[in-house]
Amino acid sequence: MTELSKTGAALGEPAPGNAPDAFLAVRDLKVHFPTDDGLVKSVDGLSFQVEKGKTLCIVGESGSGKSVTSLAIMGLHRLGAQGKHVQMSGEIWLDGKELVSADPDEVRRLRGREMAMIFQDPLSAMHPYYTIGNQIVEAYRVHNDVSKKVARKRAIEMLDRVGIPEPNKRVDGYPHEFSGGMRQRAMIAMALVNNPELLIADEPTTALDVTVQAQILDLIRDLQKEFGSAVVLITHDLGVVAEIADDVLVMYGGRCVERGSVDDVFERPQHPYTWGLLGSMPRIDRETSERLIPVKGQPPSLINVPSGCAFHPRCPYADIPKGDVTRTVRPELQQVGGGHFSACHLSPEDRTRIWTEEIAPKL
Amino acid sequence: MISYILRRTFAAVILLLVVTAVTFAIFFLLPRMAGQTADQLAQQYIGKSPTKADIAAVKQNLGLDEPLYAQYWHFIKGIVAGATYDLGPTTAHCDAPCFGYSFKNHVAVWPQLTSRLPVTISLAAGAAVMWLVSGVVIGVISALKPRSFFDRAFMGVALAGVSLPMFFTGNLALLLFTYQWPIFGRTYVPFTENPAQWANTLFPAWCSLALLYSAIYARLTRSGMLETMNEDFIRTARAKGLRERRVVARHGLRAALTPIITVFGMDLGLLLGGAVITETVFSLPGIGQYAVQGITDNDLPPILGVTLLAAFFVVIANLLVDLLYAAADPRVRLS
C-alpha cells in the first residue's frame, strides 16, 4: 500500500527536465504519425513509472496505443523507412537517462542490454532463415565482445533456463521447427540473454493456448524475481493482468483513462471504460448470457479524436454530468485515492453509486 | 534435403516429358491446322515439278505419313538413342541426343544448337550480370529511402526502361554505337578467339537487355525490400540493438533477395531459350536466330529443336531455383 501511494505521490508532482527517482518514468509522452489521411495521434500525453522488480500492465483495446508506447520506449519508432516522419515528444527516463532526446546510437546500445522486448507473435518476430541459437548469439554478441563459442554456450544456457528441453540440440533448430510455446520461450531467452533491467512484453501470450500461457507467465514472473528487472506487460487480457500485475494502466484513444494498483482497478474501478472491460471479462461461474456488458460502438479514430472525453460517444453515462462538459472538456487524470487515478467527468459520488449499484452486482 | 532434391528432380523430368509431348503435338498439328497435307509438306523438300514417286519417297524418308504418336515416339527415341534417316544412297545419322534433322539444310539440329549455344550463353550471362548487379543495388537504395528524390528518379527511369521495346532500344544502340560512332564491333567473335572483341561486340546487346531487365529487377528488389523491412523480425533485430547497417544487410537483404533468385532463374532460363529479338536485332548467331531462320525457311525441325531446348532450360532453371531456394529458406525443405 505504501508502495502505491509513494508512486502515486511521485506522479502527483510532475517535474519535467530532471531525472525522477523511479527506474522507468514516462512523462507526457506523445507519439504522432503523419499519414496521407491525417495525423495519427497514437499516444497523446501519457505518463507513468515503474520500479525495478515491479510489473506494470498496460491494458486497452487494439489501437489504444499500448504497443506504440512500448516501441517508443525501445526507441524503435525512429528507425527504418518511416522513422523520419514520426513525431515524438515528452520524456522517457530509464535509470536516470532520458531517451527521447538521446542520440539514437546511445539508445541502440541500451536496446537489448538494459531494455529488452518480447514480441507478440514469435514466429514472425524471429528471422525464418537463421537458427534460434544463431539469433540469440547475435543478440548476445552485439553487447558483449565474446567469441562465437562463448556466446553459443550462453545461448544454450539461456534456452535451458527458459525450460527448453535438450537445449544443445534445439539451439540449432529453426523457428518454424519449434512449437508456439517453445518459440515464445526462445524469444524470452533471446530477450533476457543480456539480463536487461527493463523487460517489455507486448502481448506475450496472445498467440498461445491457455496452459502454455500460464507457463509463460510463470516463467516471466520467475525470471523477473531472478533478475529483479522491471516489467512492462502489454495486454488486453484482464486475466493476465490479474495474474501478474502490480500496477495497471488503462489506455483509451492514446491516453490514460485510469491507473492504479491491481486491487484499486479491479475492486473499485473509477472509469466507465474500465467497467466495460471488467464487464466483458468472462467468468466461468456465470451464465454467458447475463455476464457480458459489452461496450457498444467502435474504437475512436486516432486522427480526429472525439472532442471532450474521447470515450463519450460510447459512454452510457455521458449525459449525467451537467451541460455538455463531456463533449467539450477533456477530463484530466485526477487522484481518486492513494495512487489511484482516473480521467472522468462523473462526480466521485456518481461513480461509486453506478459501480456499486449497477456494475458490480452483474460481475 | 536429399529426398527433396530427388522429388523435385523427378517432377522436373515429368514436366519435361509433358512439355516435349505438347510442343511436338503443336508442331505436328500446326501445318495441318493451316491446311497442309503430308504430300504438300513433303513437296516443300523437293524442287519444282515433282513426280508422285518423288513425293512418296520423301514422305517415307521423313515419316511424314506416320500418325502423331509414332512420330513422337521416333523423336523421343532419337533424343535418347539417336536416329538414322534413309536418304537414298546414304543414310543420315543423327547421333543422340537427336533433336531432329533439318531436311532443308541436311544437317542434324543438335550440333547446330550446340554450336550456337555459346553465343546465346554469352549474351544472356553478360546481360544477367549487368542487370542483376545494377538492378539489385538500385532497388535496395531506393527501398531504404522510399519516396526520396533518388527513389523517385530511379523508379521513373526503371519504369521507362520496362516500357521500352527491346527492338527499339536495340536499334537505337546500333544506330548510335556501331554506325554514328562506330565504337563497337558488329560480328560476333567467340570468347575463345578474342575475349576483348567478344565483349566489345556484345556490349551494346548486353546494355540493351540489361536496361530492360535491371529496370524490372530494381522494381522487384525495391518492393521486396520494402516489404521485408516492415517484417516483425526486422523490428526484433533492431530491438536487439543491432546497427541499422547490419539489420539491413544480414536480416533485410537475406530475406528480400531470396525470392528474387526465383525470378532471376526463370528469366535466365527463358533468355537461354533464345533471346530471339535481341539476337535478331544485333544479328547474333545464337539459337534464337536459328529458330527465326527455321521460320523463314519454314523448316520445322530447327524450330522444334530450339523450342524443346528452350523448354529444357526453363525446366532446369526451375529446378535449380527450387533447390537454391530450399538452400536459402529452411522452411521450404519440409514441404
Place this chain on the structure above:
Amino acid sequence: MTAPIETTGAQAEAQPEAVLVGVDKGQIEGRSLGQIAWSRFKKDKVAVAGGVIVILLVLLAVLSRPIQAMFGLDPNALHQDLIDPNTSLPKGDFGGMSWDHPLGVEPKFGRDIATRILEGSWVSLVVAFGATILSNTIGAVLGVVAGYYGGRVDTIISRLMDTFLAFPLLLFAIAISATLQGGAFGLEGLPLHISVLIFVIGFFNWPYLGRIVRGQTLALREREFVDASRGMGARGPYILFRELLPNLVGPIIVYSTLLIPTNILFEASLSFLGVGIQPPQASWGGMLNQAVDFYQVDPQYMIVPGLAIFVTVLAFNLLGDGLRDALDPRSR
C-alpha cells in the same frame, strides 16, 4: 474478487476485441477499402496522369477510323512525289516533316506516318486487350477453382500452370503465327492475323494471373463470409463466382492493367519480326520492322513508332502501378 485464470486465451482475446469493436467488421472494410484506395489513387499525380493518357489513347484507338474518315486521311495513300526515287528517302529534312505530314512520311511510298500511327493504334490495342481478356479469363477461372476446391483439382491445375510456364512463349508465338500466316480456321488477312495474335499472346500467359488468384482464393476461402454462405447451403459454383470472384476484382484489375502493356510490346515484337500484322496494314511493330532498313539514313522513321509504343506502354504501366499502390500501400 479474484481474476478468473481459467478463461481460455482464445476467449480472452476474442471478447474485448469483438465486443468493443462492435458491429460487423466485413462491412466497414468492404466500404472503406475501395474508398481509401480511390483517395490514395487520386493523390498519386503520376498515376492519374497515366490514367488520363490511357483514356486518351483508348479514345484515339476507338475513334481512329472515324477520325480518318472525317479528315479524309488514308494510311495507305502514297505520296511518292515526296520521295527522292534515287534514295527512296523523303525529300527534305526530318523525314519529310511538313504541315500536311506533321510526323513526316515513309521512305519508298511517302505514306503519312502520323496517319499510319493512328491506324496502328487500334490494331495494337485490340490485340493487347483481346489477349489480356483471354488470358485473364482463363487465369481467373482456373485460379479460383484451384484455390477453392484444392486437393486433386488444385494439383492438376497447378501442374498445368507449371507446364505452361515452361513453354518458351515468344518462340511458340513466332512459330505458330508464322505457320498460320497463309490462312487457317477459314480466316485470312487482317482478321486472321489479329485473332492469331490474340490467341498466341493470350493463351500462353494465363498462369501468371492464375497463380495470383489461386493464392488470394486460398486466403479468402477461410474467411467468415465464405463459411457463412457455405453454411447457408450455397453450392460451389455460387460461392466461387458470387462470393469469391468479386473479392478478387482488385488484383485482377491491377494485374490486367499491368498485363496490357506487356501484350502491346508482345504484339509489336511479333509484327517487328514480321510474323504479326502484315503490310500494307499499318501496325507500330510493322513500321519499326520497315524502318530498320533505313534507320541509319532516316532515323526519324524508326523513332516515331518507337515512341508511340513507348508512351502507350509507359502510360499503362503508370496507371497499373498507381492502382496497385492504391490497393496495397505497402508496395510503395
Place this chain on the structure above:
Amino acid sequence: MRRSALAAVAAIGSASLLLSACSKADDNGEDGNKSAGANAATKGVVNASTQKGGTVTYEYSDVPDSFDPGNTYYAYMYNLSRLYARPLMTFKPGPGEEGNTLVPDLAASAGQPSDGGKTWTYKLRSGLKYQDGTAITSKDVKYAVERSNFARDVLSLGPNYFQQFLAGGKDYKGPYKDKSAEGLKSIETPDDTTIVFKLNTAFQEFDYLVATPQTAPVPQAKDTGIDYVKSIVSSGSYKFQSYDEGKQAVLVKNENWDPKTDPLRKQYPDKIVVKLKVNAETIDQDVQAGDAIDLGGTGVQAATQAKVVNDAKLKANTDNTYGGRLVYMAINTQVAPFNNVACRKAVEYAVDKVSVQTAEGGPIRGDIASTVLPPDIPGYQKADVYATTGNKGDVAKAKEQLKACGKTTINTNISARSDRQQEIDAATAIIASLKKVGINASLKQYPSGKYFTDYAGVPTFDKKQNIGLHMMQWGADWPGGYGFLQQILNGGAIGASGNTNLSYLDDKQINEALAKAIATEDETARNAQYAAIDKRAMDLAALVPLTYFKVLLFRPDNYTNLVSSAAFSGQYDYLNIGTTKK
C-alpha cells in the same frame, strides 16, 4: 525458276539502292555513270592482273542451298562452283553480254548436234584429273547428270531440264534406286572421252544446258548422295580444304589440276575463303575496305548506298547493271474476270510503273519494263504495247478497257511472297494505282517456300481465293529466250500444283512457237521467234512487266580481274578473281 540471288535480297531485306542508274538499255538521261569508274566492270575487266598468291574472301549474309554442283540452283553458286567443278561448257569471263558467250570447259569443243538437234555429242579434253589424281571420264559426267536430275527425293534443289528433255527421262529412277550398269540409256559414253545425249525433242540451246554445274563430273565411287557436299571431289583449279556447314568453306589450289587442260582458269590466289551468315552491314564494310566480295552479288545495303550516292569517289567503284531478271505481275487468265483479255488490258494500262519502280527502290533497283524478256537476254526486242505517258499509267485508257470488258469495278486479290520485301512494296504501289480505275485488289502474302507448291502455283487455290494477280520475278536459267519464256508462258506444262506459269496462259500459238523456236538451228531466227512470243504474250496481256531487275555492286579495291557478267545476273565472274594483297 532460277532463284538467283533473290532469296538473298529477301534475306537481307535490302530495300533501296541509292546510286543514280545507268546501263546500256536505259537511256533516261541519268548521268550517274559519267564519273570515271562507275560501271567500268560492265564494259571491261577492271584491275586486270596476273599477280598470284594471297587470299580471296567471299562473304554471304545467308547460306547457299548447297555447294554440291548437282544440287544447287543459285546463280552465284553456278558462278562459284566452277572453281572446283568443271561443267562441259561454261561462260566466257567477259563484261556485260559478252559474258553470255559459251565456251567449252571440260569439253574440248562445243557440242556436235545431229538428228536436227535431238542428239548432242561432246568430246572431253584429254588429261583431265580429279584432285586425287584419278582420271575424269565421260562416265563421271553421265553419272553427275543422272544423280542431279533423276534422284529428286535425294538431290532436289537443282533444275531438272535433263529429266524433261532426255529420251526416256520420265521413267528412269536415278542412280541410287536404279543400280543397273548402263543407267540412263539416253546418255551414251562410247569411250572415256565421249558423251552423247539423246533428247526426246530437238533442242538447239542444249549447250546452255550442259553449262550448268550439273554436268561437272562426280566419281560414282565417291558419291554419298546428300552428304557428297561434305566431301566434294574437285575437278577444278581449287579443292576444299575445309567445309563447315552453314559457316564457311576454305578452298586451296588443286595440284592435280593441269593448266594445259584448261584455257579459262588461271589459279591466281593461293586460297579462297567463303564466309557464310555474315552480317549484311559487315559485308558492305569489308567490301568497301577492299577485302571481300559479296557472294550473293545483289548489291549493298541502303545505308551504304546513302554514303555512296553523295561520294563521287565511292560511286566510281560501283557497277550498276541488269540482274538478268524481270520483275512482273502475272495476270491469272483463268480467274474471272481476267479470263477476258479486255479486263487484263485494263490492268496493263492502270499500273503506274514509276510508282512501282520508286517503291522498289528507284531506277537503281531496276529500269521500267515493257517486255517479257529483259534486255540482257538474247531475243529481247524493245517494245511497249501498253505505252502510257511517262509510264505513269493511263486511267482513261484503263477505264475504256474496263468498259469493253463490261465492268465498272473489279474486286480481286493480289498474291506476293511474305518474305520478299520488294514484292510486297511493288504490290502495295500497284494496289494504289489500280484503285484509281476502280479495281480493288487486296494483298495476300504467302511464304515463298510454299508460294508455288501450295498457293499461287495451285490453280484451284487461286480460283477459290479469287486471286487474279500474282507478284512474280523471273530470272533466266540460261541466257537464252527459251530458258526464260518456257517456264512462265508454256501452257503445256500447267499442272495441279507447283506452277511457275502464274498467268496460266495456255495459248496454242505460244506453245507451238516455243517448241518450234528451240528446234530452230539458226540463232538469229530463233531469237526473232522469241521476240514474237514476247510480243504475243504482251498482246494477250498475260502479265504486266514492271522492272528489269538491276544490281548495284561495289568493287573491292584490292581484288583483280573484276568483270560483271550478264551470264551470272551481273555478278562478277568468280573464275579468275585475284588479290593484290599478299
